[in-house]
Amino acid sequence: MAQMAQDQSAFRMELRSWLEANCPAEMRDGNSSRDHTCWGGRNWVFESEAQETWLNRCIEKGFTVPTWPKAYGGAGMNRAEEKIWHEELARIEARRPLDSFGIWMLGPALLHFGTEEQKKKYLLPIARGEIRWCQGYSEPGAGSDLASVQTKCEDKGDHWLVNGQKIWTSYADKADAIFALVRSDREAKKHLGITFLLIDMETPGVSTRPIKLISGMSPFCETFFDNVEVPKEDEDGISSVVGTINRGWDVAKYLLTHERSMISAIGSGTGGMRPLAQVLTDDGAELDPILRAAAIKAEIDSLATGLTLERYKDMAEAGQGVGDASAMLKYVGTELNKDRHELMMAASGSDALEWDGPYGSRPADWLRTKANSIEGGTSEVMLSIVSRRVLGLPG
Amino acid sequence: MTEEETMLADSARGFLDENAPVKQLRDLRDAGKTFDRALWQEMAKMGWAGILVPEDHGGSDMGHAAAGILAREMGKTLVASPFLSSAVIAATALRQVSDSRAQEALSAIASGEVTYALAVDEGPKFSPEKTEMSATRDGNSFRLNGEKTFVVDGALADRLLVLAKTDAGLTLFDLPAGRNGITRNHKGMIDSRDAARITFDNVEATGEDVLGNVDQAMKVLQPALEAGQAALAAEMSGVAAGAFGMTVGYLKERKQFGVLIGQFQALQHRAADLWCHTEVTASAVAHAGRMLDEDPENASLAVSLAKARATDTAKRAVIEGVQMHGGIGMTDDFDMGFYMKRARVAAEWLGDYGYHAEKIAKIRGL
Ligand SMILES: Cc1cc2nc3c(=O)[nH]c(=O)nc-3n(C[C@H](O)[C@H](O)[C@H](O)COP(=O)(O)OP(=O)(O)OC[C@H]3O[C@@H](n4cnc5c(N)ncnc54)[C@H](O)[C@@H]3O)c2cc1C
Ligand SMILES: Cc1cc2nc3c(=O)[nH]c(=O)nc-3n(C[C@H](O)[C@H](O)[C@H](O)COP(=O)(O)OP(=O)(O)OC[C@H]3O[C@@H](n4cnc5c(N)ncnc54)[C@H](O)[C@@H]3O)c2cc1C
Numbered sequence: 001m002a003q004m005a006q007d008q009s010a011f012r013m014e015l016r017s018w019l020e021a022n023c024p025a026e027m028r029d030g031n032s033s034r035d036h037t038c039w040g041g042r043n044w045v046f047e048s049e050a051q052e053t054w055l056n057r058c059i060e061k062g063f064t065v066p067t068w069p070k071a072y073g074g075a076g077m078n079r080a081e082e083k084i085w086h087e088e089l090a091r092i093e094a095r096r097p098l099d100s101f102g103i104w105m106l107g108p109a110l111l112h113f114g115t116e117e118q119k120k121k122y123l124l125p126i127a128r129g130e131i132r133w134c135q136g137y138s139e140p141g142a143g144s145d146l147a148s149v150q151t152k153c154e155d156k157g158d159h160w161l162v163n164g165q166k167i168w169t170s171y172a173d174k175a176d177a178i179f180a181l182v183r184s185d186r187e188a189k190k191h192l193g194i195t196f197l198l199i200d201m202e203t204p205g206v207s208t209r210p211i212k213l214i215s216g217m218s219p220f221c222e223t224f225f226d227n228v229e230v231p232k233e234d235e236d237g238i239s240s241v242v243g244t245i246n247r248g249w250d251v252a253k254y255l256l257t258h259e260r261s262m263i264s265a266i267g268s269g270t271g272g273m274r275p276l277a278q279v280l281t282d283d284g285a286e287l288d289p290i291l292r293a294a295a296i297k298a299e300i301d302s303l304a305t306g307l308t309l310e311r312y313k314d315m316a317e318a319g320q321g322v323g324d325a326s327a328m329l330k331y332v333g334t335e336l337n338k339d340r341h342e343l344m345m346a347a348s349g350s351d352a353l354e355w356d357g358p359y360g361s362r363p364a365d366w367l368r369t370k371a372n373s374i375e376g377g378t379s380e381v382m383l384s385i386v387s388r389r390v391l392g393l394p395g
Numbered sequence: 396m397t398e399e400e401t402m403l404a405d406s407a408r409g410f411l412d413e414n415a416p417v418k419q420l421r422d423l424r425d426a427g428k429t430f431d432r433a434l435w436q437e438m439a440k441m442g443w444a445g446i447l448v449p450e451d452h453g454g455s456d457m458g459h460a461a462a463g464i465l466a467r468e469m470g471k472t473l474v475a476s477p478f479l480s481s482a483v484i485a486a487t488a489l490r491q492v493s494d495s496r497a498q499e500a501l502s503a504i505a506s507g508e509v510t511y512a513l514a515v516d517e518g519p520k521f522s523p524e525k526t527e528m529s530a531t532r533d534g535n536s537f538r539l540n541g542e543k544t545f546v547v548d549g550a551l552a553d554r555l556l557v558l559a560k561t562d563a564g565l566t567l568f569d570l571p572a573g574r575n576g577i578t579r580n581h582k583g584m585i586d587s588r589d590a591a592r593i594t595f596d597n598v599e600a601t602g603e604d605v606l607g608n609v610d611q612a613m614k615v616l617q618p619a620l621e622a623g624q625a626a627l628a629a630e631m632s633g634v635a636a637g638a639f640g641m642t643v644g645y646l647k648e649r650k651q652f653g654v655l656i657g658q659f660q661a662l663q664h665r666a667a668d669l670w671c672h673t674e675v676t677a678s679a680v681a682h683a684g685r686m687l688d689e690d691p692e693n694a695s696l697a698v699s700l701a702k703a704r705a706t707d708t709a710k711r712a713v714i715e716g717v718q719m720h721g722g723i724g725m726t727d728d729f730d731m732g733f734y735m736k737r738a739r740v741a742a743e744w745l746g747d748y749g750y751h752a753e754k755i756a757k758i759r760g761l
Contacts (some may be wrong), residue, residue: 059746167671277761287761301675303696304704308678328671384660386667391643393657393666 011081015088016103020059023094032384036361037099040129055129058097065103065127067308068111072119073390079317083310100168101111102126102133102140104262106179109255113243121238135259136166136180136199136223137252143168146181147190153182153197160184160197160240162205162228168375170367172208172221175201179255180225185246196248198240199230215367216355250256257326259337259376264326264333265309276302278338280347291346298339305332327377327385334372335379341366396681400464403457407468410441413563415474417637417730420587423475424488429589430551435476439507441637443478447486447622448505448744452498455505459622459668460684463629467680469586470633470639471640473737475588477510480548483626485511485556485675488567488619500554500569512552512572513623514543514593515616521746523558523565530559530566530600537561539568539576539598547744550581555621556593556606564610568600574702575599586740619692622696624745628701631741632680635673635705635707635712642666649721662719669715676701676708696758706748709738 029036038044046052055285061075062196066085068074077085092188105112107126110119125131142148151164161181161184172178175282178199185193199206205228243251255318276299280287289297309329316322322329343367345352352359354368373379396404415434423431438444446462448454469478489497489504503509515523521570528541539559543643549555555577557568572579578597579591607615636696643666646657656662683701686694713735724731742748 065643109635118480207706275759275761277756277759281761292756293752296752296761299759300700300703300752300755300759303700304675306681307682308675311678311681326673328674331668332671332675382666383664383667386670387660387663391670393643393663395653395658 008080008084012084015085016091018061018115018346019088019092021096022054023092023281024054026050027054027095027097028093030089030095035242036095038095038097039100039132039134039171039174040098041100041174042130043174044129044132046096054095055083055097059128060071062127064098064129066105068107068123068127069093070382072111072123072233079313098129100126100129100132101135102131102391105135105255105259106133107181107250108258109242113196113251115239117236117238118242121234121236122353131177132171134169134172134175134178134201134223136169136172136178139165140167146252149181149183149194151180151182152186152196153184155184156229157214159232160230162197162199162225162230166223166225166288168211168220169208169223170220172201172223173210177201178206178223179242181248181252184248188246191249193246194248194252195245196242196251198242199225200226203228203230205229213367214370215364217364217368218239256377257315257324260330261309261312261322262327262333262384263372263376275299276343279344282348287347291343295343295347298336301336302340305336308332324385324389327382328390329375330376331379331382331386334369337372338369341369396464400460403461404464404468407465408471409475411435411468411472415469416472417475417733420473420475420728420733429587430475430477430548434549434578435510436507436626437504438476438478444482444507445486445505445716446482446499447480448501449490450503454501458522458680458684459625459687460681461624462622463680463684466626466629467633467636470630470635470737471585471637473634473637473649473733477512477548477589479550479623479626479630480513481511482507483565484513484594484619484623485554487622488556488606488615489569490713491615491618496603497606509553511550511554511556512546512591513619514546514547514549514555514557516545517541517543519544521743522605523613523620525566526558528557528595530561530568532562533599535602537566537568537600537604539595539600541595543593543595545743546579546591546593548589549593550579550589555593556616558612558616561610565612565616566609566628567606567612567616568604569606570598570600570604584740585736587736588740590740609753620745621694622687623690624702625680625687625694625698627741627745628683628698628705631705631709631738632673632676634734634738634741635676635709637714638709638716638731638738639666639669641731641734642669642719645720656719663713666719669711672708672711676704679704695756699746699754699758702746703748703751703755705740706751710742713738 029336038055054132061076062070062073065074066077067082098240103126107123110122137146139149154161178201180197180199181194182197183193184195205226207224210218210221212218230240276295280295312322312325312329351357352362442455443465446456446457450456486501486504489501497722517527530537530539552572555570555572558565559568576596578594581591584590646662649656664699679701686697716731717735720731723729
């Protein structure tokens with residue numbers, strides 16, 4: 001134990017001095033109310049030189065994907081080390097160097113289901129921010145009932161022929177590639193005829209149409225597939241299907257547990273989130289007693305939820321899978337995040353009613369949080385998962 | 396939970412299912428009793444009474460996280476025992492003091508021979524800082540006058556830890572319950588457990604009876620209160636788990652409209668929400684135990700978080716528990732009411748939701 005603690009504190013000190021030397025001053029505004037996410041990708045335009053420098057330095061050390069194996073561009077950190085990394089980032093309010101659907105979703109699925117060749121081909125560019133992926137799950141007729149996806153995938157010998165439509169595809173218009181759930185067997189039971197397919201967005205026949213959100217932003221799209229020919233294998237013989245043909249549902253579900261755990265983090269007191277108290281009393285705002293009481297309760301729930309997230313991550317590292325409990329984490333974390341943003345809006349009163357007013361993106365952020373309990377599976381769907389799979393209540 | 400913790404929980408569960416199911420509390424109540432000394436002796440033999448007592452003094456010294464695990468298991472079947480008062484609160488207080496008298500007292504706790512109760516409250520709400528009971532100097536000794544309320548385990552305890560106001564602060568006294576001038580009024584409590592109102596009429600206390608230093612009660616009492624609050628939170632998480640287990644069981648067994656009521660989504664989602672709530676609280680409870688073991692100086696936030704969350708969760712679990720059982724949930728023959736009543740008592744003991752929320756707010760700068 002003592003040895004472990006020592007190693008960890010040495011590790012912390014090493015990270016700390018590395019960060020001191022390598023994190024540009026402009027990148028130490030991780031709590032800013034502006035969105036400075038670095039998404040990477042073929043067409044990414046860095047907002048500043050510092051953003052580029054910061055990314056490159058992190059890539060070199062594997063810090064964009066700290067827990068991935070070094071062979072795939074990661075730093076090979078274990079849980080304890082990853083925790084320290086996030087704490088040290090938070091300590092200097094550093095931005096995360098890179099965020100992407102590749103890091104959050106596709107990467108973990110590939111690490112689990114990909115062949116060695118697929119891992120080599122796809123993971124490194126994700127880690128290096130060279131490719132931007134989007135998620136093609138939802139369709140107009142398949143939202144909560146995701147296994148009903150209808151986008152057609154036909155076997156044409158050397159390629160798959162894809163026809164159909166996805167919707168709510170976040171950043172599809174900015175993405176280089178899409179991981180899509182397609183129906184490859186129309187006869188089989190709905191869960192058993194789905195394939196998890198990787199498609200380059202530049203393939204002829206793929207098009208997108210942005211949809212505007214209530215926040216005024218337009219980060220998601222309709223995505224159309226019109227006679228899209230997806231090569232079964234690339235020139236090196238690497239398959240464009242992850243996992244087994246017609247068993248894409250297993251990959252899809254596994255990915256969703258990661259997506260849900262990731263989304264849950266936003267509402268809990270982890271990842272260097274500032275205490276709600278500080279956020280609410282910014283600029284010396286006074287809270288009335290009723291608002292204050294609600295804020296205290298939200299703070300209590302945030303802290304406890306943060307501890308829960310950590311506990312489940314520890315369990316995951318100890319080999320006890322998070323599995324269906326990710327539904328709990330997602331439900332609790334996102335509902336809480338909505339509460340937090342309601343409180344922030346209430347605390348800042350009419351000042352937060354102006355787009356780009358004194359509170360910057362606060363109103364847009366508030367509106368955006370309403371999607372948290374929808375995207376990645378709605379709260380109701382999460383409760384149904386808990387009810388069936390955890391509590392064993394009859395279906 | 397670590398492997399050791401799981402083993403401790405499993406072995407406690409095995410013992411309690413055999414020796415202290417809810418029926419045991421019901422039988423005690425029906426016999427007009429609040430406590431089974433023989434059961435406590437059994438627990439002492441297993442090292443539970445001495446769970447926070449150093450091995451040199453006959454304890455098993457397993458720490459606060461382990462105490463929380465036992466408390467949680469006891470909560471699941473509403474075990475009536477002086478575990479919190481004696482093994483957790485009094486033992487932690489006594490451990491802050493190194494004199495030989497305190498050490499003998501620790502041995503007596505570990506062996507199960509002597510039980511303690513904590514006499515702090517004077518009104519309907521927990522607020523030790525506002526203690527009014529006086530201990531006035533009288534030559535070399537003190538004279539205690541006043542009334543203590545809601546002294547949990549106080550009617551049957553052998554000794555009392557009494558908080559009183561002295562010249563320049565608060566002082567904690569460790570007195571035999573039979574000392575002249577002490578009158579204990581046993582009160583029938585809603586949870587069928589032991590509690591008393593105690594009056595102190597010119598009770599003499601010597602310097603020997605002071606635990607720690609005069610005017611500096613909090614040095615000894617604060618760690619004891621935090622230990623008690625964390626363990627009580629653990630017990631409440633067990634109360635919630637016990638009530639929840641019954642409820643989910645009932646949803647899988649009761650039929651209405653030709654189907655199991657657990658098939659109705661209106662109930663499924665509420666049960667699932669409740670489970671999520673209990674899981675989040677379990678994290679706070681485990682964290683509090685770990686903090687008390689590893690970094691007790693900085694455990695206040697973790698402890699208040701655990702008590703606040705556990706209070707909220709237990710309340711929800713018993714309310715939903717009665718509701719989802721329908722009519723039968725309201726009957727005395729059915730156990731759910733026992734859970735509801737214990738949850739209410741535990742909510743008030745050692746600080747209610749508001750008390751701990753306010754502490755958290757202060758620490759977090761709200
Ligand atoms: C901001 C945002 C970003 C998104 N990004 C992506 C993306 O990148 N890729 C992607 O594929 N998808 C994305 N989505 C889509 C998202 O996954 C779906 O919106 C979600 O799964 C819900 O599906 P739906 O919108 O069709 O709602 P529906 O399924 O039609 O649900 C409507 C309502 O009915 C409830 N409901 C449905 N079924 C049940 C049931 N069995 N029991 C009880 N209640 C039920 C739901 O909870 C909801 O309240 C995004 C959504 C949003 C809002
Ligand atoms: C104090 C008291 C006095 C009473 N007095 C009388 C009286 O004078 N005369 C008399 O005839 N009765 C009386 N009752 C009985 C009372 O009307 C029933 O208890 C009540 O109708 C519920 O029925 P139940 O107890 O069988 O519960 P159940 O019907 O078994 O319900 C159990 C749980 O399942 C839920 N549930 C059941 N069906 C559904 C559904 N379709 N969807 C979602 N949830 C569902 C219920 O809401 C409840 O939470 C009394 C009950 C009490 C507690």
